[in-house]
Amino acid sequence: MDTNGYNWGFRAAGDLDLDGPVATLPNPEPQPMATASPFMRAGDLLDVVDGKHAETKGQQWDDFSLEGRKSITIGRKAGCDLVADRAYLSAEHAKITTEKGGHFVTDCGSAAGTYVNGAKITGKVHLKERDQISMGDCNYIYSAGRLVFAKNDADTTRSVLRKMDPGRRPVVLRADIKTKQVKNNNGAGMKELIRDIHLDVKEGTLVAMLGTAGAGKSTVMNCMNGMDLLGVQGSVNYRGVDLVHNFEQMKYLIGSVPQEKIFHPAFTPEEEFTQAAMLRLPGDTSMKEIQNRVNKTLEMLSMSGVRKNRNSKLSGGEKTRVNVGIELVADRDFLCLDEPDQGLSPNYKHELFTILQHLAHDYGKTVVSIIHDVSEIDMFDQVIMLAKAGGVGRLAFSGSPADARDYFGADIRDAYALLERTPEKFIR
Ligand SMILES: Nc1ncnc2c1ncn2[C@@H]1O[C@H](COP(=O)(O)OP(=O)(O)OP(=O)(O)O)[C@@H](O)[C@H]1O
Ligand SMILES: [Mg+2]
Known part of the structure; x- marks a missing residue:
């Protein structure tokens, strides 16, 4: 097949x-x-x-x-x-x-x-x-x-996607990473960061990536989104194209949302998205097309009501959404977020994940997010858990939140402690 x-x-x-x-x-x-x-x-x-x-x-x-x-x-x-x-x-x-x-x-x-x-x-x-x-x-x-x-x-x-249960949606990304090795920071030899990361991500789903400190979450995410594939042996297949060899072809579909706020505090969301669209979309995109994309982005992020407020005056959750919108306005399909919930109050976290879920389930975006707090884990379709074993980041689990509970025989909150204590027991 x-x-x-x-x-x-x-x-x-x-x-x-x-x-x-x-x-x-x-x-x-x-x-x-x-x-x-x-x-x-x-x-x-x-x-x-x-x-x-x-x-x-x-x-x-x-x-x-x-x-x-x-x-x-x-x-x-x-x-x-x-x-x-x-x-x-x-x-x-x-x-x-x-x-x-x-x-x-x-x-x-x-x-x-x-x-x-x-x-x-x-x-x-x-x-x-x-x-x-x-x-x-x-x-x-x-x-x-x-x-x-x-x-x-x-x-x-x-x-068509909207009518499908997220668990039955087609696979859009398949990572088959044997290893990723980089030059050791102290200059001597190579260091293996991750090993045997084999996982699928389905189209239009919301995916959480979790793991103990230094387990390789950012490293794996930067392989999945093609941002850092140096030293990777294996493949990362996105929509049929191996990003290890052909990232250039697919980079226009992939959005990477950093943790730090990258917007101008004096801009409004509308101005921010307009600027981002002008930078990221092809030079022949008309002003009308840009306005349509900005309006659509504001709507997708439930930000139409604050479009003319200054970014500096937005709530913590809205500020995070501006970061997401900078990628979304360029019509990215696959969004990767590194700890977007950090520093957000429980209410804002819930609000952010609701919006990310909406982007996935209703707009067909595939959203992978590194998170620490698991209180909202059931809002996610898939959980990827990493653990550090023998100094190398390994895959401990990939599946639904319910299956994760079965697998660890514990609440996902307690799985952290298990992964710290006995990572070898769980790596795949
Ligand atoms: N270029 C590099 N050279 C050497 N070691 C590296 C390099 N990049 C990452 N590491 C190490 O690899 C491990 C995994 O790093 P990574 O940033 O992926 O972890 P993480 O799970 O995202 O951690 P955190 O929870 O702190 O964000 C860490 O021990 C880190 O110090
Ligand atoms: Mg990290």
Whole structure:
């Protein structure tokens, strides 16, 4: 079974009023990693090319014939021949031309780049049968003079996800890390920070990462979000792309929210998000698109009512949300937060996790957060617990909060003490 090549970005021009073919999907509640699902991956698209998904044409996937067309455009702009519903893509991102000898793909100076079979292209590339053209997580397979692509746009996919129990959602990230070693701080030799971290994260879920001090939580998170993969042996597969080798292609989908407040105290949330959008979205994004994204971000974070208040005057919980919004405004799909609850009162913690849960369950964002306080642990879909054994960070548990209680035979609060005392007993 192929687990690669996730795609929920494309729809054909002319289908723009499509209001979600959810009811007609043959399998509205697919199994995780299933091949026949509304979440088609590049591997699924190759199956289409091989004639294995013929029955779902027009619902899950579609094709676009290049015959008789001198040049077609792919991009974010509604006027493109193939419209990709992704904020990180350029208005006209790539073009495919028909010339003597075949079809060629060229990147149109996009911000996020165009890839063919995983390699970023610079000039014009002659397409070969079964070539995979990718822009971030959006894929086209070139075959028999046509492009085969997943039909679901972001809204449709979100509405399909919303109907699925978080526990049954498809896997979006799979970490298979054998080890991560860095140069020792004292300059002598190498130091192993983490070992044997194998875990799955499902799309549109809220995940807590816990562990004793120095157990490697930040190290593992910085592997999952691709921010620090130096010295990693293994793979971190996000939407079918291994971040260890191809982080550049996927970085536009991943947001990393630091612990420290990174906003300007004299700005308002509205100004902060506008600035962030102008910096992070492609240069050809119009002011209207930016305003729409800012409004959407304020709405997603329940901050519309304080949009014009100064950041310095916001509550602790709202300040944390401004940090999140700086990533969200750029339409990141995968959000990693390092201890966002630190210093927040219990009420604000609950409020923050409610909003993170909303981002995951209702907007399809995948949210992984390092936390210390486990009082709200049942708000999370998955718990990842790390422990330090023999000086190395190891995986002690990955599963639901209820399963964690069974596994440790104790309240998760008490699991900390168990992991401190006898980590070897629990590492996987
Ligand atoms: N570049 C490095 N060189 C040497 N040791 C490092 C390096 N980075 C991290 N470490 C060590 O690796 C271990 C794991 O660090 P990490 O920051 O991931 O832990 P953590 O679980 O996030 O800790 P905390 O609870 O304090 O945030 C720690 O002992 C840390 O000192
Ligand atoms: Mg840390």
